[in-house]
Amino acid sequence: MPRRLCSGNRMVAEGALAAGCRFFAGYPITPASEIYEVMMRELPRHGGMALSAPDEISSLCYCVGASLRGLKAMTATSGPGWALMIETLQYALMTETPVVIAVVQRLGPSTGGATQGAQGDVWLTEFATSGGYTIPVFCPSTAAECHDLTVHAFNWSERLRTPVVLLSDKEVGMTTEVVDDAVLATPPAVERADFAGGRPFLTYGFAQPEEVPAFAAVGGEVKVTVTGSAHDQQGRLRKNAPEVIEVLRHLERKIEVHAEEMELARTDLDPGASHLVVSYGITARAARQAVAALRREGVRVSFFQAQTLFPIPRRALDWALAGVENVLVAEENLTGQYRAVLARCLEGKRVVGINRIGGLIAPGEIVQAVRAAEA
């Protein structure tokens, strides 16, 4: 099996192709541009269409339009572009339209540091909807994970008919590293469930709130009624109808019931550990190295890398937390965004944040923090 040199961004694009992506619209922004460039080059060869959009709002609207027509679609951007996409993201959520957005983080706020990494968009990606709906977010730490998590992102997006974010960052995206194709753990591609007939079609039909409505493409045989306004199962704009509220609950419920199934985490547990280092994305790499160094010194420490950031991988986390006193959450942002989100899962533990902006968190900083917690 070949080993090759690849950037994380390139592996996101390859993952999209492996997942069956057939439409891509993009707009240049460091550090995500390489995904756009690779898709422009490769997608036409795979029977799809890749296109330059005139802004990020258009990028995502084009993707949603193509997905409504039945194509698997993706776009890629960074914080500033993501900010422009949020209205359309909510539309995709409300209209139950599958679409994947790769957000390659850079230093913010505003234009921030275009060529500097960060993990500062955890809140901005997850808490981007009116109503506070769960946006599934997957977060790779290596080029290989970029590939596999992109396929997972597509699969969940198609399966649940909902927008999904692949949250990468400049360091994972633009660093070139050796990828061993033999160790990729790529899941098979999942297709959205098409309406099979046999009953009247409802664009947003479900018998139980957790069910995902069967999909029919705009342009197909059955009439499709798409709307971003509060609607009933048929897609009719209604106000003050209990069914509308039921549909809104269903949007969250269909994700909630799959939360456990969506859990992806890399754990390395020591049953006698009193410390658990929690991390994700680029910082998980420093954390793994720190944990190995600590163990060489005889420190009992466990490690948890969230690959699914949202829904929170609660079951895997609870397992990792058993018997642990101190939880150290390492992430490259100022305020401990994921730590704050995890707080409700960490009751009764001593929680320590390891944070930094403007540069990678080094393994030494994590080692020191664990040692300080020992004392």
Added chain:
Amino acid sequence: MAENQYLAPDAKLPYCRGCGHAAVVRHLSRALERLQLPPRSIALTTDIGCVGLADSLFPYLHTVHTTHGRSTAFATGMALAEVVLEPGGLKPVVMIGDGGAMIGLLHLVHAAQLNVDITVLLHNNFLFGMTGGQHSALTPLDFATATTPGGNWTPPLDLVALLRAAHAGFLARHLATDAALDATIAEAIAYPGFALVEILELCTAYGTRWNQLTGSKLKEIIARQGYQVGRLEAEAGRPTLRELYRRAPPSRPARAAAPEAEKPMTASPLTAELRLVVAGSAGERVQSAAALFCRAALAAGLYTTQKNDNPVTQGTGFSLAEICLSPRPIEYTGMENPDVVIVASGDGWKELQANGTFARCRPETLLLIDAELEAPPAQGRLLRLELRRAASPSRAALAGLAAWLVLSPFLPDAAWQAALATLSADRRAEPSEALRMGRELRADRTGTNP
């Protein structure tokens, strides 16, 4: 085909009495009747506003009710997908107001440039109806609105002229009351590319409240703006999007494929992780030297990471690459304490000073510095080499790497050969020369830096 295939005969129109939108839905229905298009071949894509209430009136068409100003972009996405899905037959018809056209202007421009097969019905009632009669970019001069109570003082945007400049293939303008409107809408839908029909109409709730308006007054306003009506000049003969996309030059094969090593061709004697920084100036092949080095390392069975940095404008200032090299998979990609620092130019020197690399050097760090540069404020063993003068500025980085490998032979020659073989034949001579020169460079002073 019966009319009820399109506009429901019992449809209760949701507009105020006399609203121009009501006339447009009837014209649209008649246009569809004229064309005899199967209802499922239309995607009625409605914007936000009173104009967006139309979708529920057409029970047999696909309908997509969208967000404010974005209807054109969603319709464009559907039409783009048509190009991939053969044989595509879906025709999106966009219903948008002047407010939506203003906030979503770019989508109209791009759709015209792409010549996507969509039809836009621009309902220009000179103001935002649904939100209470506020001014838009298409409000005529002197026209009173909720937000221009003394009359509009900014000249209106002529959207038809704007879209002509964007190469639209079909453009027309009518009053909502024109009998010819349904024929024009039918032509627009039949046109195999981007078509826009601007429909001038009155909002009876707000347009007539603050302005003395009658049918003839409307004509007067139009005349004052110099607007023509009917089918207007456009680039009718443009190739369709499908033709344009097919004609686009095929993408060139990706640049020289990254090397793929089935198994290491030559084992490296490296047993522990090493961290190298190579710094120089933009345009002097610093990062490509590092990339070639990583390819050679890959061929020798090693793991590498390469993390580049440069100022936001890529063509000037410093350029640097941080490389980790290891016999095992690499985790942390940063440079806590570099083992080797190669400095090929003054720009690189300054950046390593600024980003703290020099400060993180240890006594064991090897500092391989161009002979013309000052000794850096760093711990470590200093080695000065004539990188720029003997090897040339654009070969300096690769020569520096080669010179280091003479001292620490972690990469066998066969690995370099394998890396060079991944370059196209005409691009091998330069790096080969840089490597040769680097190996021959002699340190002119060694010593321990203070």
